[in-house]
Amino acid sequence: MSWLTNFVRPKLQALVRRAEVPENLWDKCTQCGQMIFHRELEAALRVCPHCGYHMRLATARRLELLFDEGKYNRIELPKSEPDPLKFRDTKRYTDRLREAQAKTSEQDAIVVAHGTIGGLATVVAAFNFDFMGGSMGAAVGDGLIAAARLAVIQEAPLIVIPASGGARMQEGIISLMQMPRTIIAVDEVKEAGLPYIVLLTDPTTGGVSASFAMLGDIAIAEPGAVIGFAGARVIEETIREKLPEGFQRAEYLRDHGMVDMVVPRAELRETLIRIIDLLRHPTPPAEVIALPVTAGGNTYAQPRIE
Numbered sequence: 001m002s003w004l005t006n007f008v009r010p011k012l013q014a015l016v017r018r019a020e021v022p023e024n025l026w027d028k029c030t031q032c033g034q035m036i037f038h039r040e041l042e043a044a045l046r047v048c049p050h051c052g053y054h055m056r057l058a059t060a061r062r063l064e065l066l067f068d069e070g071k072y073n074r075i076e077l078p079k080s081e082p083d084p085l086k087f088r089d090t091k092r093y094t095d096r097l098r099e100a101q102a103k104t105s106e107q108d109a110i111v112v113a114h115g116t117i118g119g120l121a122t123v124v125a126a127f128n129f130d131f132m133g134g135s136m137g138a139a140v141g142d143g144l145i146a147a148a149r150l151a152v153i154q155e156a157p158l159i160v161i162p163a164s165g166g167a168r169m170q171e172g173i174i175s176l177m178q179m180p181r182t183i184i185a186v187d188e189v190k191e192a193g194l195p196y197i198v199l200l201t202d203p204t205t206g207g208v209s210a211s212f213a214m215l216g217d218i219a220i221a222e223p224g225a226v227i228g229f230a231g232a233r234v235i236e237e238t239i240r241e242k243l244p245e246g247f248q249r250a251e252y253l254r255d256h257g258m259v260d261m262v263v264p265r266a267e268l269r270e271t272l273i274r275i276i277d278l279l280r281h282p283t284p285p286a287e288v289i290a291l292p293v294t295a296g297g298n299t300y301a302q303p304r305i306e
């Protein structure tokens with residue numbers, strides 16, 4: 001037996017494992033089903049080269065993509081009460097939290113970072129969908145408040161990037177209270193006259209879409225992102241009607257005036273630089289030249305130059 005278990009089995013396992021490796025080098029597009037070489041997919045920022053489908057992007061990678069030279073500093077977030085309701089379903093909420101923390105090496109579903117984007121100081125709060133579906137509990141609310149206050153202190157624009165299924169049900173009413181809390185937080189940024197930009201990624205749903213996520217001065221969305229409050233199937237069952245094609249997708253929301261622009265991932269950074277620059281430097285870079293007072297017999301008002 002020992003020869004079999006100590007020698008033959010490891011050899012067999014090694015053979016099987018070797019066969020598995022090439023499979024792991026390929027990813028399958030969930031939209032078109034095409035196989036994509038893993039490295040190629042990463043180089044394309046996890047956008048399918050065949051159909052343009054935008055797959056979910058890890059929080060750290062997203063921050064790297066936006067900040068100048070991929071460099072940013074994270075701030076430590078306040079510690080929230082971990083399980084205010086002592087909630088338990090099939091598992092204890094504290095256990096679920098611990099599992100999510102072990103899986104993501106993060107305290108909760110939000111990361112707050114600051115650095116420069118296009119040379120201008122900017123604060124970014126990004127959701128981590130891998131942490132309990134990016135759900136919003138008190139810790140996420142605290143994170144957004146910290147981000148808003150940091151933006152005010154630094155006189156910097158605030159960019160929030162939701163990727164969330166909505167409220168965190170394990171925190172009941174406390175998670176719902178994060179909706180008004182986060183609205184007040186982004187209002188502080190607006191009152192300070194600073195730009196508040198939202199970058200809606202897949203998915204932005206539930207209580208998140210019903211609060212701060214829809215209040216951006218400029219609302220940008222990634223192509224194909226699901227953005228809405230209740231799920232499409234729930235709505236269909238409630239109203240007993242077939243929903244239109246592309247319902248709750250970024251492009252549909254843009255066409256119906258809920259989103260300002262749909263921007264492919266590769267163009268996000270340049271777009272944000274342009275918007276921030278425009279909002280922070282509203283004066284034209286060129287000198288204003290006086291028009292001739294009369295032209296073609298018509299008299300024009302002389303523009304005043306200071």
Ligand SMILES: [Zn+2]
Pocket residue numbers: 029030031032033034048049050051052053
């Ligand atoms: Zn595809």
